[in-house]
Amino acid sequence: MISRGVYRPIIACRVREALVFRANSIMLGAGALVQIFLVNAVWTAAHRSGTFEQPLEPLLIYVTLAGLHAWLLSGSVLPYVQRQVNRGAHIFEILRPSGYLSQIAAHQLGLIAGALLFIVPALPIALLVGSLSLPHTVMSGLLYVVSLTLGLGIHILLCVLVGLSAFWTLQIDGLTLLYRIISQFFAGTFAPLSLFPGWLAAIADLLPFQATTYVPITVYLGEVSGAGALWAVVHQLLWLAALTLAAIAVWRRAQRRVVVQGG
């Protein structure tokens, strides 16, 4: 079902797109860096003047990394899916021998790769406006890479699921924005989930969004380590498996509901 041949050309195309529209990519990065700067300033001021118990430095490193994660995930395949459905062009993607789900996943992966291309050279600037550090231990660093990869996989599957809803509703602009807002919030982008009020943290724990940001970064910082870190990764694997099954099941039903507009 997953066709390897489709990934490389689509990802290459998206990366080239990010390079060609580099003004756009740079502006996105500038916005992300402003966000990192501001979130750092707010938490620093809160720590200075308020009744803050937690140490400041790990928190600043957390929000800086979280801001970079948000930049990594800022490109979404969903407007593309919406445009294709508007024009009825998604039928061509469905008819291709490489699976529809693979193609959408490849587009999303390509957007992530395109963002990464601009994030890496911007790391010194991120260091300037925020706080960065090396992983807690070499093991933390390796587990971070594993955890982040799984988190990205979860994010891609969630995007695919939201995109598939277009087969029913034809209009997913509102759902796209809603997904973006909720996923960013519950990923712990502006504040680690450990600082959420109890009831909110409990809700966040039940949702898969923390896999992209909170889980990998707490592994990186060594806030969860050893057995705790391994369990976090296993938890992500379980979500990945569940979402893969859900995507396949939804796709089976979606194929019966193809509506091609235009002509």
Added chain:
Amino acid sequence: MRTARTAWILERAAIRAQMQYKANFISMTLLGIIYQASAFSFVAIVMYNSGVIGGWVFEEICFLYGLRLLAHSLSILPLSHLWTLDSMVREAEFDRYLLRPMSPFLQFLTSKFQMSAAGDLLVASIILGYAFPRVDIDFSPATVTFLMAGVAGGALVEASIQVAVASLVFRTLNTMSFRIFVDTIFNLTGNYPLTIFSGFVQSFLIAIPISFVAYFPAVVALGKEGELNVPLWVAFLTLPIGLLFSLCAAMTWKSQMRHYQSAGH
């Protein structure tokens, strides 16, 4: 006078057109509420963990945040479809505005009315409604007038900057990422007391002039003049600056429009 009357008739027609899609209006308003609620929840979580920021307590931050959100929603109420200008210029739909006997800007302004600002307005009212009885402000007629002038001036500042940036489309054909960048700066930095930033950043924020949109009026109303790094009279300048920026935006639009090159049909 006749232009104003015609513009108002067109605007009412645009509003009526939007209200035909009631479900869309409700869902866009709800989406606006959720969006603003999530943005505010960052502030709420910071205050939940800290209690005070830059000497401002939660209720005072709510007051500042609500004031800024009110100015912001008033500025986007007539202009939330500004993002469509990009495609209109690129696909030469702007031609028809040049052929009619009315200012192209007014025609564009009254062509559509997106109700998404209604959600922002609602959230602003809720936050301000929470803050008003809990802050230490004497709501005398003078203070209320000053705050209203501040909100009006703030709305004019934000609207002017958005229009000026959007008018670059006549030259660059794509302003989306730059507009989002400007929007990000305003949305993120305008909600906090200036004192949490370093001196250089403070000067920058005063210059752009996001600090005039809500921070200065809030500082004066709350009696926090002691923390000002500028002379006191500067904090009263929101409305004059708003009017000045509106003038500059109008001039920018007029001068940029001359660069329009129709792509034809």
